Amino acid sequence: xxxxxxxxxxxxxxxxxxxxxxxxxxxxxxxxxxxxxxxxxxxxxxxxxxxxxxxxxxxxxxxxxxxxxxxxxxxxxxxxxxxxxxxxxxxxxxxxxxxxxxxxxxxxxxxxxxxxxxxxxxxxxxxxxxxxxxxxxxxxxxxxxxxxxxxxxxxxxxxxxxxxxxxxxxxxxxxxxxxx
Amino acid sequence: xxxxxxxxxxxxxxxxxxxxxxxxxxxxxxxxxxxxxxxxxxxxxxxxxxxxxxxxxxxxxxxxxxxxxxxxxxxxxxxxxxxxxxxxxxxxxxxxxxxxxxxxxxxxxxxxxxxxxxxxxxxxxxxxxxxxxxxxxxxxxxxxxxxxxxxxxxxxxxxxxxxxxxxxxxxxxxxxxxxxxxxxxxxxxxxxxxxxxxxxxxxxxxxxxxxxxxxxxxxxxxxxxxxxxxxxxxxxxxxxxxxxxxxxxxxxxxxxxxxxxxxxxxxxxxxxxxxxxxxxxxxxxxxxxxxxxxxxxxxxxxxxxxxxxxxxxxxxxxxxxxxxxxxxxxxxxxxxxxxxxxxxxxxxxxxxxxxxxxxxxxxxxxxxxxxxxxxxxxxxxxxxxxxxxxxxxxxxxxxxxxxxxxxxxxxxxxxxxxxxxxxxxxxxxxxxxxxxxxxxxxxxxxxxxxxxxxxxxxxxxxxxxxxxxxxxxxxxxxxxxxxxxxxxxxxxxxxxxxxxxxxxxxxxxxxxxxxxxxxxxxxxxxxxxxxxxxxxxxxx
Numbered sequence: 001x002x003x004x005x006x007x008x009x010x011x012x013x014x015x016x017x018x019x020x021x022x023x024x025x026x027x028x029x030x031x032x033x034x035x036x037x038x039x040x041x042x043x044x045x046x047x048x049x050x051x052x053x054x055x056x057x058x059x060x061x062x063x064x065x066x067x068x069x070x071x072x073x074x075x076x077x078x079x080x081x082x083x084x085x086x087x088x089x090x091x092x093x094x095x096x097x098x099x100x101x102x103x104x105x106x107x108x109x110x111x112x113x114x115x116x117x118x119x120x121x122x123x124x125x126x127x128x129x130x131x132x133x134x135x136x137x138x139x140x141x142x143x144x145x146x147x148x149x150x151x152x153x154x155x156x157x158x159x160x161x162x163x164x165x166x167x168x169x170x171x172x173x174x175x176x177x178x179x180x
Numbered sequence: 181x182x183x184x185x186x187x188x189x190x191x192x193x194x195x196x197x198x199x200x201x202x203x204x205x206x207x208x209x210x211x212x213x214x215x216x217x218x219x220x221x222x223x224x225x226x227x228x229x230x231x232x233x234x235x236x237x238x239x240x241x242x243x244x245x246x247x248x249x250x251x252x253x254x255x256x257x258x259x260x261x262x263x264x265x266x267x268x269x270x271x272x273x274x275x276x277x278x279x280x281x282x283x284x285x286x287x288x289x290x291x292x293x294x295x296x297x298x299x300x301x302x303x304x305x306x307x308x309x310x311x312x313x314x315x316x317x318x319x320x321x322x323x324x325x326x327x328x329x330x331x332x333x334x335x336x337x338x339x340x341x342x343x344x345x346x347x348x349x350x351x352x353x354x355x356x357x358x359x360x361x362x363x364x365x366x367x368x369x370x371x372x373x374x375x376x377x378x379x380x381x382x383x384x385x386x387x388x389x390x391x392x393x394x395x396x397x398x399x400x401x402x403x404x405x406x407x408x409x410x411x412x413x414x415x416x417x418x419x420x421x422x423x424x425x426x427x428x429x430x431x432x433x434x435x436x437x438x439x440x441x442x443x444x445x446x447x448x449x450x451x452x453x454x455x456x457x458x459x460x461x462x463x464x465x466x467x468x469x470x471x472x473x474x475x476x477x478x479x480x481x482x483x484x485x486x487x488x489x490x491x492x493x494x495x496x497x498x499x500x501x502x503x504x505x506x507x508x509x510x511x512x513x514x515x516x517x518x519x520x521x522x523x524x525x526x527x528x529x530x531x532x533x534x535x536x537x538x539x540x541x542x543x544x545x546x547x548x549x550x551x552x553x554x555x556x557x558x559x560x561x562x563x564x565x566x567x568x569x570x571x572x573x574x575x576x577x578x579x580x581x582x583x584x585x586x587x588x589x590x591x592x593x594x595x596x597x598x599x600x601x602x603x604x605x606x607x608x609x610x611x612x613x614x615x616x617x618x619x620x621x622x623x624x625x626x627x628x629x630x631x632x633x634x635x636x637x638x639x640x641x642x643x644x645x646x647x648x649x650x651x652x653x654x655x656x657x658x659x660x661x662x663x664x665x666x667x668x669x670x671x672x673x674x675x676x677x678x679x680x681x682x683x684x685x686x687x688x689x690x691x692x693x694x695x696x697x698x699x700x701x702x703x704x705x706x707x708x709x710x711x712x713x714x715x716x717x718x719x720x
Binding site (some may be wrong): 076077078079080083084085086087088091094095097100102132134135140142144145146150152154156157158159160161162164166176177178 | 450451452453454455456476501502504505508509511512513515516517518519520521522523524525526682683684685688699701
């Protein structure tokens with residue numbers, strides 16, 4: 001049997017309303033506040049943004065190849081292409097999760113920190129100035145670079161190595177069909 | 181029968197077709213062609229001297245090829261016999277009896293057979309089901325398929341599908357019972373049901389995701405038309421009453437409700453347009469709000485499926501796009517976790533807006549208020565069925581994770597109080613309570629129920645619906661804090677609404693749990709708010 005706490009309804013309502021507003025409620029009623037999807041869309045087209053991030057990833061891989069060791073990067077086999085998503089502030093803009101790049105296997109663990117610095121250095125050239133280290137423990141490392149426009153990249157090492165990019169909000173010059 | 185080919189036409193003599201003989205002839209033709217080919221190859225391999233008549237392109241090979249070439253014509257003749265068959269396996273008609281003659285007659289005879297069917301007559305349904313192989317074969321034959329469609333016309337096709345469609349079991353059937361009904365249908369019947377009984381199967385737990393998706397998508401234009409008609413009725417003649425001056429008329433409140441429902445349909449439509457989605461729930465009528473559930477990925481085949489339930493103020497029209505965007509990114513992160521851990525498993529993430537979440541305008545109404553658990557309780561019943569339906573609709577259960585945020589975590593809590601949902605892992609974040617103060621009420625395996633509470637999230641310390649999950653024994657804490665590296669403290673997610681923000685530890689923990697990879701960052705610490713919500717055991 002479910003037992004309920006005996007709280008004053010009015011105070012609970014006031015507390016919830018306050019909490020919801022503290023949390024970032026907005027006029028359209030959506031609770032989650034999404035920096036990535038709520039930020040103003042860029043004037044750069046999605047095609048240009050994807051090309052730019054593709055170039056950034058190539059530079060990251062080149063830096064890793066040169067300074068840590070050559071690896072064979074390829075598309076993640078458990079993904080089937082880009083994943084598009086909507087942006088709240090602009091009906092015509094979208095954000096995209098690019099297909100993750102993967103290395104089967106990884107670098108020697110002693111070079112992980114250096115590899116993260118190389119990725120971070122290239123990322124900063126492309127505006128990813130905020131770095132969040134999500135996991136850093138023996139045999140397990142994951143970090144994210146964040147840009148002002150809500151874009152992010154993820155770099156992680158464990159059994160395999162991954163490099164993913166999530167764009168900010170951009171409009172397509174030519175919107176893809178529903179298939180992707 | 182007459183077996184010479186060439187020439188067609190409707191004139192000729194009475195041709196008698198025996199289906200038994202034709203079936204036997206077709207089988208013998210296949211056997212004979214295989215035998216000629218096999219013997220030719222065997223002799224060629226075993227004979228040291230090249231025999232021209234047995235070589236590729238020689239008389240023997242051509243004979244085998246000719247025999248195979250006769251099979252489609254004989255198949256047409258057999259199909260015509262089946263279509264014309266009256267009794268005892270014999271059919272007669274006036275014609276030439278040639279293969280070409282048979283092929284010319286087939287579209288008309290198929291249309292005649294279909295025209296005679298009565299959708300309400302079980303015998304007709306049986307007859308049509310027995311024709312499925314034949315219909316399937318000619319549907320893929322451009323020449324005959326085109327003729328059939330042309331002769332039937334759109335209405336005729338609907339009539340045919342209507343004959344195949346059968347109603348699902350009653351509303352109180354379990355997801356397993358619904359799936360048993362679905363599985364007993366032929367593929368054509370399943371297609372017919374999704375297209376013509378979409379309102380009855382699109383939201384039925386136990387129907388596979390592809391069927392629900394197809395059925396619900398087919399409903400969108402019908403629901404839109406209905407709502408537009410309702411809106412036209414509600415606003416008709418309103419221009420004559422202008423209490424606020426010329427051009428400003430008072431619109432009935434119901435009209436705004438209909439507009440909101442149409443806006444919800446727009447939101448669903450534009451989310452589906454992004455591609456890679458499945459519409460697993462669409463209900464524009466039964467609640468105060470439109471209900472919908474949209475998956476990113478394929479729920480029928482994904483190894484890992486998560487279902488996210490949002491909370492206070494969320495609606496399909498206002499929130500679906502943002503939540504779907506979160507789920508798209510969560511899916512990417514979970515798949516990245518999998519591949520980082522050496523797995524090629526796939527993930528599908530579902531945004532479940534399948535209940536009337538409390539809204540601002542309901543705050544003053546006890547049963548609709550965010551301070552009441554009524555909406556969470558009834559939503560939890562539906563959510564439990566949705567969870568169960570995922571497992572029931574698949575041959576192999578996926579790893580299923582329940583995610584609930586804020587008031588949605590309370591709804592999730594009530595859902596998890598149902599037995600047999602198939603949920604393997606559950607995470608509640610920013611939770612004001614799970615509708616119980618007893619872990620044993622929640623049917624999630626030990627060690628697989630988690631809570632995340634960010635700093636400065638007062639909702640997570642409300643303990644409005646059962647005790648604060650922080651103090652619930654058997655609920656493990658996952659971190660919302662960032663890591664520290666080389667003495668540098670990185671940003672963390674704080675407040676009530678950043679749990680799914682990209683790059684946060686909380687998002688990582690949710691992704692790792694959805695992926696089933698482990699490797700979450702745990703945090704069993706307590707914040708200042710938790711101290712205030714601690715109650716001694718005997719008071720809980």
